[in-house]
Amino acid sequence: MTALPPPPLPAPTSVDAPAPASLAELEAREITAWFGSHQVLDRVSLTMPAGGITALIGPSGCGKSTFLRILNRMHELVPSAKLAGEVLLDGEDIYDPGKRLIDARRAIGMVFQKPNPFPAMSIRENVLAGLKLTGTKMRKSDKADLVESCLTKGGLWNEVKDRLDAPGGGLSGGQQQRLCIARSLAVRPRVLLMDEPCSALDPTSTRVIEETMVELAQEVTIVIVTHNMQQAARVSDQCAFFLASHRTPGVIVEHGDTRAMFENPQDSRTADYVNGRFG
Numbered sequence: 001m002t003a004l005p006p007p008p009l010p011a012p013t014s015v016d017a018p019a020p021a022s023l024a025e026l027e028a029r030e031i032t033a034w035f036g037s038h039q040v041l042d043r044v045s046l047t048m049p050a051g052g053i054t055a056l057i058g059p060s061g062c063g064k065s066t067f068l069r070i071l072n073r074m075h076e077l078v079p080s081a082k083l084a085g086e087v088l089l090d091g092e093d094i095y096d097p098g099k100r101l102i103d104a105r106r107a108i109g110m111v112f113q114k115p116n117p118f119p120a121m122s123i124r125e126n127v128l129a130g131l132k133l134t135g136t137k138m139r140k141s142d143k144a145d146l147v148e149s150c151l152t153k154g155g156l157w158n159e160v161k162d163r164l165d166a167p168g169g170g171l172s173g174g175q176q177q178r179l180c181i182a183r184s185l186a187v188r189p190r191v192l193l194m195d196e197p198c199s200a201l202d203p204t205s206t207r208v209i210e211e212t213m214v215e216l217a218q219e220v221t222i223v224i225v226t227h228n229m230q231q232a233a234r235v236s237d238q239c240a241f242f243l244a245s246h247r248t249p250g251v252i253v254e255h256g257d258t259r260a261m262f263e264n265p266q267d268s269r270t271a272d273y274v275n276g277r278f279g
């Protein structure tokens with residue numbers, strides 16, 4: 001699935017600086033999804049453990065990106081899209097009518113396939129952009145600290161600390177993606193969703209992002225869609241293998257510990273997929 005633009009957010013309401021985030025578990029229960037009359041997922045359930053990296057794998061069109069977008073209420077941006085089921089963040093349903101959309105998007109951030117920094121904004125402004133959108137006010141010195149800590153966690157600080165006022169669009173592709181990660185972190189999400197975050201990057205930038213992900217998992221739960229089996233094996237703790245066949249919506253065929261899924265898959269279709277025999 002190609003990158004979507006950042007979702008629109010409601011007008012600013014909060015004036016508090018973001019509170020420190022704690023690790024959170026994300027649980028999808030019986031998720032079924034449609035685009036118009038086309039059903040693309042059928043009762044998919046998956047627990048994504050706090051502080052772990054979960055990789056969603058499977059051939060093109062089996063519903064991985066749709067599932068990922070359901071996890072932070074982006075699916076509902078598509079006019080024909082519908083869904084059934086629940087998404088629980090630490091036990092609370094993000095689709096509860098009493099919950100605000102902005103809170104779900106703030107707690108569950110998204111990094112897209114194609115880096116999408118605001119090209120004319122400075123590196124510093126890019127990192128702080130999410131705060132503006134969520135209406136968060138901070139002291140200037142706190143902002144400087146936040147920029148440094150997010151760029152450090154994003155694995156970019158040393159490369160940009162002397163040019164924070166340069167435009168974000170002037171960075172390399174890999175640097176731009178790390179800037180987008182830093183931007184996501186600035187609102188202190190509890191979960192970070194990553195939709196093929198390295199597919200537009202060279203192998204060196206990919207490895208830097210993978211190292212960044214592993215570091216980040218200590219403070220944020222990560223869910224990544226990837227077509228790269230080596231990447232799933234390198235970074236994830238658990239994998240979920242999605243599959244859809246002609247006329248049949250996507251389901252999870254098998255999920256569990258990544259090493260077990262790669263070395264001793266229980267389903268022959270998983271074995272064929274992880275060994276590159278299809279997809």
Ligand SMILES: Nc1ncnc2c1ncn2[C@@H]1O[C@H](COP(=O)(O)OP(=O)(O)OP(=O)(O)O)[C@@H](O)[C@H]1O
Pocket residue numbers: 001002035040058059060061062063064065066067078
């Ligand atoms: N905006 C949309 N409108 C209509 N159908 C869509 C839309 N987005 C996705 N679909 C359909 O939903 C199904 C699942 O697509 P999705 O992008 O979730 O799969 P995927 O596993 O992420 O694929 P890929 O690995 O190629 O990105 C496909 O049949 C796709 O054509």
